[in-house]
Amino acid sequence: MDLELTPADIEFRDEVRAFLADKLTPELSAAGRLATSVFIEPEYSLPWQRILHARGWVAPHWPKAYGGTGWDEMKRYIFASECARAGAPGLAPMGLGMVGPCIIGYGTPEQKAYYLPRILSGEDYWCQGYSEPGAGSDLASLQLRAESDGDDYILNGTKIWTTHAHHANKMFCLVRTDPAAKPQSGITFLLLDMDTPGIKVDPIITLAGEHELNQVFFDDVRVPKSGRLGKENDGWSVAKYLLEFERGSGSSAGLEALLKRYHAQVMSNGDAEPGLIRRLGDVAIRVEATKMTEQRVLADLSSGQPPGPAASMLKIQRTELMQAIDTLGIDALGSYAAPFQPDAWRPCSNGEVIGPKSLVTATARYLNNRAGSIYGGSNEVQRNIIAKMVLGL
Known part of the structure; x- marks a missing residue:
């Protein structure tokens, strides 16, 4: 498997970066960085969705005939990774990421004609x-x-x-x-x-x-x-089809960016605990391993195969890695993790913050993301799926 970007991929990556630099406002970028869960408030996600919709980039994974981009798997991965690295707010996943593909797969012509344009534009939430x-x-x-x-x-x-x-x-x-x-x-x-x-x-x-x-x-x-x-x-058939998209979509780039912020906090302390530094290294290795898994899944998807059991594998890897990074964030903050500062979670807040401002949502992320290994089908259930479909147990 060749993981090197082709010249065309590099050109596309640079195009995405230029677009993000031009269209991603400081407020929207702050909303992405300060997110306490995978769900961004619609006052921030919907304006970003309208910007992407105007560019024709709002539904990279949809077929072009229904408003998608026509990108291949690598371009979709590059786009998701660059958005995450830039701090772009995540779009509401229920419409674009879940029910939209189901309507494309199972809907009548009338349902497709009515619902899909409204999902793309954000008219329906x-x-x-x-x-x-x-x-x-x-x-x-x-x-x-x-x-x-x-x-x-x-x-x-x-x-x-x-x-x-x-x-x-x-x-x-x-x-x-x-x-x-x-x-x-x-x-x-x-x-x-x-x-x-x-x-x-x-x-x-x-x-x-x-x-x-x-x-x-x-x-x-x-x-x-x-x-x-x-x-x-x-x-039940429709629901199983939907869950493949819920579990298999996404990129680890957002976790990588978050880990870098926590790493900077730990290393800013001249006498950082060696055990904490070692844990940072361990988690960084897991991030790289997850990226490799994503690349392997990309190769399979490029051949036209649905995510299948690989979606369960990535769901486990990403959610447990997310929780490990959240735990590191709490440990890196020490006593600064304790203050409850919800007003500071809002983008461009001018209020005084106790502790590092860039990490003010670390505790809220830690608490909210405990559910990550439960929603979308608990990780225990995902392991059963893998045992049955991959190992034949």
Whole structure:
């Protein structure tokens, strides 16, 4: 496998860097660097999405016929890596990264024509209705009922840990349409409007003190069957297809940039603890190993293969590496990790900061990212997938 960039790749990388230097404002760059989770507030992610959309770069992984760029796998990887290194705010992943590819793969012509342009422009902001109080990693046990009534389904039940539901105007949702069927066989995939009567969104405040998560309640919510994606009772197939994109997308460049900031903090102390320096080296090696894994997956994707079990492998590597880097950040800050300074998390904040300003979100990142090895399918489940699909166990 040749990891050297071709002259064309270098030219494209330089084009991306020039674009970022011209269009990425200090406020948007600060929003990316100060992010406390993978989800950026829409007041920052949507302006950046509009800038990318105007350039035609908002959905690099979509087919060109639906508004994608037509880039090959290497160009997409270069673009993601350069955006991460520049501190660009991440785009809301639920629309562009998850339900969009599913609509392309499973949607009717009418669904594609309606939803895809609105996802690209940011007109629709999506949330994911998967987990329930009794159905997390064991998602097939979900119980949100959808009873058929003419041209509609009537929904009753609840979803939980619903990220940015308080911002979203759309939800893609798994519902149970056949309670008598085997768990995976009685599930349907629905697209619905969040302003539909009977939907209630209650906030869940995270351990870091942020409102990112919610519980969503459905009380006789009427959803048109025209919002069904795929066949009735075959939503599990759509969900598995979506999770391959949720687990396999991304780049380790953002983790590499964060590690460099923590490394600078440790080395700024003339008598840095040797054990901490050694741990920095260990994590740096893991970052390089993850980058190599990403390159191997790129080679497979270039041949037209879906992410498959490699998506599970990268999901494990990235989330556990992210948590290791977050832990290093807390240790590097020492007593400066303790103050709770949410006002300083906002881009271009002029308030006084206790400790290094560039690392003011380290504790919030550490707390929020504990969920990284759970969301998108817990890492224990990912290891089971690898054991079954790769090792044949």
